[in-house]
Amino acid sequence: MKFKLFAFCVIIIGLFTAEAQSPIAKKIRLTGQVIDADTNEPLEYATIVLQSVKNPNNVTGGITDAEGKFNVEANSGVYNIRVEFISYGTYEIKNQNLTKNKDLGVIKLSLDVAQLEAVEVVSERTTVEVRLDKKIYNIGKDLTTSGGTVSEALNNVPSVTVDIDGAISLRGNENVRILINGKPSAMAGFGSTEALRQLPADAIEKVEVITSPSARYDAEGTAGILNIVLKKEKTLGVNGSANLTMGYPNSSQITTNFNYRTDKFNIFNTLGYFYREPPGNGFFDNRYEDGKFDRIIEDRDMSRKDKGFNMNIGMEYFINDQSSITGSFFTRLSDEQDVTENKTERFINSVVDSRTNRKEEENEDDTNYQVSLSYINKFNDEGHQLTADLQYSFDDEDVLSNIIENATYPNNSLIASENIYEIETQKDYLIQADYVLPMGEAQFEAGYRGDFEKEQNEYRLDTLDRNSNEYITNNDLSNIFDYTENVHALYTQYGNKFGKFSFLLGLRLENTQLIGKVKTLDGTPVDNIPGINVEANFDKNYLGLFPTVNLIYELNEYENISIGYNRRINRPRGWFINPFPSRSSRTNVFQGNPDLDPAYANAFDVGYLKRWEKITFNTSVYYQRETNAFERIQEETGETTSDGIEIIRSIPINLATNQRVGFEGSLMYNPSRKLRFNGSFNYFHFDSDGEFNGIDYGTKSSSWFARFSSKVTLPGKIDWQTNAFYMGPRENSQTKSEGMFSLDLAFSKDILNDNATISFNVRDLLNSRKRQSFTESYDANGNLRFTSESEFQWRERQFNISFIYRFNQPKERNGRGGGNNRNGGGEDMDFEG
Template sequence: MIVTFQVFSPPITKNTLHYMKRIIILILLFCSVITAKAQFGGGSTLTGKISGTVIDSVTKKPVQYASIAIYLSQGKAPINGVLTDEKGSFKLYSIKPGSYRITITFIGGYKTKTINPVVTTPSKLDNNMGNIILSPDNKVLNEVQITGKGPLIENHIDKLVYNAEKDITNTGGNASDVLQKVPLVAVDINGNVSLRGDANVRVLINGKPSGAMSASLSDVLKTIPADQIKSIEVITSPSAKYDAEGSAGIINIITKQKNVSGVSGSVSGGIGTRQNNGNFNLNYNKNRLSIAANIGGNLTWPQESITNFAQTFADTAKQGYTRNSTIKRYGTISSVTAAYDFNNYNNISSTFRYNRGGFDVNGTSNNYYTDSNTPTLDQAYTNGTAQHNLFDGFDWSVDYTHKFKKEGHEIDFSGQWSHSIVNTNYTNLYTPEALPNQRGINDGTNNEYTFTVDYTLPINKVFKFEAGGKTIIRRLNSIYDVFGGADLNTVDEVNTNTYDYNQNVYAGYSVFTITLPKSYTLLVGARYESTDITGDPSNSLQDLQQFSNSYPIFIPSFTIQKQLGTTQTFKLSYSKRITRPSLTYLNPFINKQNIQAQTEGNPELSPEISQTVELNYNTFIKSSVINFSVYYKHINNLIEGIATPLPASDSIQGTLTDYRNIGSNNSWGASFYGSINPIKILTIRGSANAYTYNPVPSGDFAADQSASGTYVQYNIFGMAELDLKHDIVAQVFTIENSPRRTIQGTNPSFSLLGFGVRKQFMNKKASLGLNVLQPFNKYKYFDQNISSPGFTQTSSTAFPFRSIGLTFSYSFGKLTFSNPKQKDNNDDEKQGDQGIGGAGGSR
């Protein structure tokens, strides 16, 4: 853990020491509270463990990833649970003396087995159950060979789970690469994430927001090694328990935080022509104390791209350029988590996660300008650009859980402090000086404080009640300095500015889960959220006023599920969501970093309000899994960027893009996921999502609509896996995402083809692999088209995607897997902007 911070911590500055002092003071205060708690209430009790090994009754081999749940002998709700490891073994810790019931399940493969009673006593705290024989379920999976390998995709009542650690082609990549393979999710060339075509999605890490992600989501995702990711949860219809932000839903990245016996860990990574990755995990668990540390990072080789850009104004003036750019990127992310069980009723855990990354862009473009009405204004010039970007920050969270004597009755308290900075420095030089040379420095700072309480009460076998409250306090600041003149040291007082933005969110919720007769389950809830914002723009030459606004909203949620036998499930759900415009969308300063493509925020924006109705069907058919959904979504106050021509000045024209509530959108969609095993060694998986874009612009925005009608957009993913002899696995996958429309045109499509093969050694503790992406084409082309009254714009970027890499991994120690506890989330800002900075925050 010491190595983690020595290697990846930034240079110690006054600001760093300031925050370190804060952390030390908070830790001391927190420890004093916990010490008092231990002394004056909730003293420790004697506990032991229950262990065993699950064996296949036919093959006599260990059953991996079987679910182990422990109940009181006469109890209805599970007390705890784990998954069996690669040797079929499990261990349940912190077990008080008593009589228990143990159930072993493997969905879709084996019959559930129950053992009752399993007894521990004060004189014999540990109970080793020995070998537990599990029989295949012939009714469910006739003629299916069980290999002990867990499913890649799981369907739950409230979410879809993609088990990333079971996909060999993820090794050596980053979180953006992994998200591309998740059903219903799409990632574009810039790393922007969308869920079922909607970019207003919240991305969490272990159920919690990250301040770094709110600052620069696409960049942070590229810093997370794929080897750190255990699974990814997709929640398309969140209940009232979740924050209401994000019209598309929630994506939750679960990292490999495991409970282990003794000391264990793993090291993995990859070396390739596109990027290099490394990741190290270390886990320690003894009795009531568990500690997990993780460190990882990546470094890309310089990547050269070519962009062709063209604009036409009033059918007479034309300008454009051909740009050659080189980008270099790096990133690190590390974390330490500690948890302690005071007794069976009180638990505390804390996580500190540090993130640092950046990228440099250098480019040269050959520009032209022509005007058929005034040929004397025609000219050509070059533009040299240099840009350095840095993002840095941490998230520190503390969670305390108190369990009452009644099973499932508990209260959780959680607090988190997220701190992040985003710095952008750039220089633009023109030869000859057709446009003013410019140098800019943009420093953005974000501090976010979250306080949450969640209460759960199982009233009886039929009713479960949940309630809670939450407060989020955000304080953001942007300082943007612009310089010009011959030496680029003269302050540009027109464009230099500062901007302070404050946001407070207050929320409360209640949810009822009702178990009805005939295998029906009802989940109904309500949430109320109130958002208060203030913005204070400041510039010595501009008369900009402070602004404020508030967004109160009532959010109902409803889900009803019907279970048909053991293999089929129907689910109908309704959800309402809000997408609040964040700092960049509200910043009134004009960003003139690119004089020909300027951007401006709008303090008068209203939040988007969406309502979604979804019908879902899931089934197991022998060795196959099928999941199918149809849904309808209506969005009011749809937010889009509208580009309009700037007045011509000195023979140079351009566009200004500002954010507006352009109207509403009605969307129908359908999604599908399937997995089959046509032969023993082959698994084929595929997912598809298709949806409509049918905006109804209001007022003046009807004139900005380049085309009318209903447009069908889609995301498709397919994979085939061969499980060969001698622990060799091979995979091939393909991704196809259609262009995304706005009322002014289309954004680029995306497609990808990849191959991977992996050989495991040392009883599957070590592996070597080979991954190949886009083998038949060096470049991928990303095209964009925009048109509106007064101008048209096209661009095409050729980006190098072909790559080949070697991957490796090694695990040591004995692991007992457990599912990380999921907490409430912050998902409460529109995530379309990629920076917290001011007018110069564009990258």
């Protein structure tokens, strides 16, 4: 089936390519030389821009060599010609009818200080663009994340929060889909955001917050989509940067970006290596109504040694002016060595009965790579185009955990010794084709997407038998789980613009197949699962329609109103369905639920945007109703450990409904070049209902979060940035979490003729980024069974110093983009507000 789909895509591409290449437009050449008007020195890397008068989105051009000379090839036609160089005034001639080769001679450019300052402002600040189906945040010079990770950068994007466990939420909802360059990617991880804690923030160009996704995007993620777009320089020539970061607690990272672009190809490469030792801690106070102990206090210390390497390399080859093909390879290798020590006090009738010390050493090796091939064919300059993508991803995680627990009071003795082996492999295949047909102000789109995932998880628990002094495999908890997820999707959408009114209507059809098989380590099929009354093996098939509606009305050039509606799906990941329990300790197990069904959501959004000369204000009101919503609950298993401790199980379930309504607003204020402020606020209320095993897990709660960022240029051209974030109290069916505040601080200065920047930052200055929560669990009769009060800190306060050096890419060029834009027009129905 996959081969047939691939063959079909290849045939379609071939047919459209043949159509695009006939007839062939006449070629002309534009030559000349660019020099400094005062010194008569040649200006290398000056940009020559040819913009079609008939279709302004059709932009081509080139760049000068070391002697300031240029030789640009283009189709014959009428063009506006510009010659630009950073901090110099622009040379421009309009309406040039180029039917044959033309020599512009010697062009002299003069310095323009005002232009230099304007460019610098644009390159450093974060700006927002509102489109029919998304908001685009162009990440500026964020000093607080210099030397940081993608996860840390995302935490500074409005509407987005990243908790201390690394879980990413959109408007307070964790069911968010993460894409890299518009596609699911090994860079973002599959079903986990851990990979984003290892990728450098320097690689990000912009983040698209898609709360009302159009039909082009897959329907996964009831909260919406975050699309992370990586940097790929568009300017001709060789350019790049290197970033070296050192930090305390022990942390180091080096990242390099390299780009080489000519008229025929563009080579891009990012390399990164990191080593970190981030300390963490936790405290848990658990009280039980039954069992040998009525109270257990746990004090945890976590030390880690994480190191890894990542590489992304690719090349775009321009077959002709209409078509190009891009191939890329990504790999990530990491080695994590984590040690967690847990000191425990156990009480009977409020008197200390015993103390234990538990030490867990976990070693994880992660190998991840991805191969991508992308083809684009532009039939004309109006945006008529076909794109096709093929992608293969592979992920292998090998984890070995050694757990030893000893009694330290009233006597010293060994309680338990365990070895846990986990091997998880995942293969993901993606086939995608998209067709865009402009029709004047209107645009029609259609496409297909196939996503095929195969995952195997092998879990083995060996426990020390103190009688024989040998490790014995616990067959009740050891297993192999095979999981397959196949998704086929067809979509079509139509957009148009009538004066100040724009709309984009779409419909997506998706078929989802979920297959799970459980077997023992020797390959024997398993039907009965301990602890839950459901079948271990399953083969489920879902067919769904997902409509989208996006509207924008422009009140004037600087003000608009938007309305969006979409239907979404949240598919359970493999570890949420794996029915065999795994455990983080002898007393806490996590067990997947193979009876878990996808959740569906209908979402509505009404937004308002207003721009003034120095202020941008953006706000929206949203409502979402989700059925079969996921909820993780804790319950007693009815079992105890050998020393009499109740064993608690966490399990995901489908609740009946979850309704969420909220309001968000953001304000960007730039009173001067030396002073900038950003602020955002999000308030939401959710109401969920549903029961499991006779227990009502419904709840109502409200919460909010806010962030503030300021950037000031001090004397000596030293930049000072402050980021503050507060997450309000929140609760679900069993757990209440306290509010959390964090503060980041950073300073930077440009050196070496602005080719380099040195910066210092402190993340979590007050060491206050901690999760404090309280959990209660009741039985079916409404009787309290146990409570847990906890505090958890993933990483303590961090100090970093960074040095960035740019070659052929001075700071003033950042964010300006080059003049040779081969990707202009047609890709999105982007009627900007």
